[in-house]
Amino acid sequence: MLGGLFFVPMLGLLGIMIALYRRNPQRFLDGPTEDAPLRLMRWGVGLLSPQRVEWGQAMLCELGHLEGRIQRMRFALGCVGALLVLRPWGRAAVGVWTMIVLAAGAVGLYGGMAAHYRLGGGDWIAAAILTVFVIGVLLGASALARRPGVAIPGLLGGMFITVTFLTLSGFTFLDQILPDTVPWHRLVQVIVVPFVVGAAGTLWGRDPVVGKRIARLAAITGSLSLFVYTSIAVAAIGGGGPFDQDGGGTLRGTISDRLGNNLVLLAFTTLVFATIGWAGAAAAGRLLRRTPTPTVPGPISPNLEAQQEV
Amino acid sequence: MQRNRPPSPQTINVLRTLAADPARWRYGYDLATEVRLKSGSLYPILVRLADRGLLETSWEPGRDSRPPRHLYRLSPTGREFVAALTAARVDRTTLNPHNRWSEA
Numbered sequence: 001m002l003g004g005l006f007f008v009p010m011l012g013l014l015g016i017m018i019a020l021y022r023r024n025p026q027r028f029l030d031g032p033t034e035d036a037p038l039r040l041m042r043w044g045v046g047l048l049s050p051q052r053v054e055w056g057q058a059m060l061c062e063l064g065h066l067e068g069r070i071q072r073m074r075f076a077l078g079c080v081g082a083l084l085v086l087r088p089w090g091r092a093a094v095g096v097w098t099m100i101v102l103a104a105g106a107v108g109l110y111g112g113m114a115a116h117y118r119l120g121g122g123d124w125i126a127a128a129i130l131t132v133f134v135i136g137v138l139l140g141a142s143a144l145a146r147r148p149g150v151a152i153p154g155l156l157g158g159m160f161i162t163v164t165f166l167t168l169s170g171f172t173f174l175d176q177i178l179p180d181t182v183p184w185h186r187l188v189q190v191i192v193v194p195f196v197v198g199a200a201g202t203l204w205g206r207d208p209v210v211g212k213r214i215a216r217l218a219a220i221t222g223s224l225s226l227f228v229y230t231s232i233a234v235a236a237i238g239g240g241g242p243f244d245q246d247g248g249g250t251l252r253g254t255i256s257d258r259l260g261n262n263l264v265l266l267a268f269t270t271l272v273f274a275t276i277g278w279a280g281a282a283a284a285g286r287l288l289r290r291t292p293t294p295t296v297p298g299p300i301s302p303n304l305e306a307q308q309e310v
Numbered sequence: 311m312q313r314n315r316p317p318s319p320q321t322i323n324v325l326r327t328l329a330a331d332p333a334r335w336r337y338g339y340d341l342a343t344e345v346r347l348k349s350g351s352l353y354p355i356l357v358r359l360a361d362r363g364l365l366e367t368s369w370e371p372g373r374d375s376r377p378p379r380h381l382y383r384l385s386p387t388g389r390e391f392v393a394a395l396t397a398a399r400v401d402r403t404t405l406n407p408h409n410r411w412s413e414a
Contacts, residue, residue: 055357058367058380059349062338065376075339078350086357 014132037063037076044080046146049090056083091152095145095217098155102224103134106266109231110259117255126263137220137270144217149205153214157197158221161273164193165226173233177258194219194273198280208285215277223269230262320347321355322395325364328384329392335368335381356382364388 045056059079114123145151168185197218202211342352359365366385372378
């Protein structure tokens with residue numbers, strides 16, 4: 001019960017942040033704030049592959065001829081559903097679907113284990129916070145994935161982060177429950193790899209802004225993948241292995257403690273991977289700016305040549 | 311590889327509605343209202359029909375600050391397809407009159 005009260009200030013803080021965000025008139029930079037159907041439709045059209053863009057434009061233009069908020073919203077919701085499944089998928093759609101699968105896996109595993117082991121109220125509050133957190137990162141990831149040249153490098157970067165993390169910490173489920181890594185492993189997992197991903201993103205996109213987006217998407221993908229993997233580990237091992245001292249030596253306490261550790265790892269890795277990756281992208285951007293770009297001499301006009309001869 | 315599955319009842323409904331007046335261009339929303347399909351169901355059907363060359367599409371220029379509008383009608387291939395579909399249905403009904411009851 002007292003553990004559950006710990007989350008109340010966090011939820012209050014989240015509510016204040018949402019309220020401030022909603023009051024900010026600058027929160028939508030690409031259109032009127034009240035036209036939600038149009039914004040929703042634009043979001044969906046942004047996910048389309050180049051072969052299907054015309055169909056997205058057709059739906060978007062059709063929306064411009066509809067009157068009535070409910071009618072427009074129903075039309076937009078239907079169209080977005082169609083846009084999400086319209087093949088061939090665009091890179092952004094691949095990114096969004098990957099994130100949806102990871103997010104659903106994360107929330108499903110946590111909630112499933114909380115129900116299976118009949119964990120207490122504090123764990124259900126943690127599950128609610130996880131859901132809010134995952135929806136938030138999902139929205140952020142979908143916004144990032146829509147940007148040109150971000151979706152696939154971001155997903156690959158996230159996979160690289162995950163594979164490196166697991167290679168150093170160990171692939172077995174017990175390694176996830178009881179990580180036994182040397183300090184330099186942590187350094188590589190948390191600092192070096194995200195930094196490299198961010199820098200590589202900048203160099204690949206030839207733009208630090210693109211690199212920062214790739215770094216953020218990679219951070220979200222990597223941390224969610226790790227969370228899903230560690231949650232699978234807890235589901236597979238259950239109360240097996242040594243009891244955690246923090247959990248009080250009981251099965252429920254142990255499961256609760258392990259799930260809690262995963263949750264902290266998720267929040268920690270998302271934040272740190274994104275920050276370090278962002279720094280890597282910015283550093284590579286500095287290097288790019290210092291590198292002199294070769295200038296191509298322009299054509300010399302005949303008059304200028306004549307003047308030079310004189 | 312393109313699959314040639316038989317058209318769904320919703321697709322047949324759209325094809326028949328378009329075939330009722332094949333020369334007329336139609337708007338997406340009006341067509342959705344006519345065939346009583348949600349936009350999320352209609353547009354994938356239209357995309358598939360256009361991919362198979364059964365549907366012609368065109369753009370109507372925008373007027374009075376309104377955006378342009380996408381138009382749809384059956385292509386000559388689409389008209390032949392609907393005619394063949396209707397003929398096959400008539401044949402099936404003639405061979406098996408009990409189907410009439412299932413259609414009711």
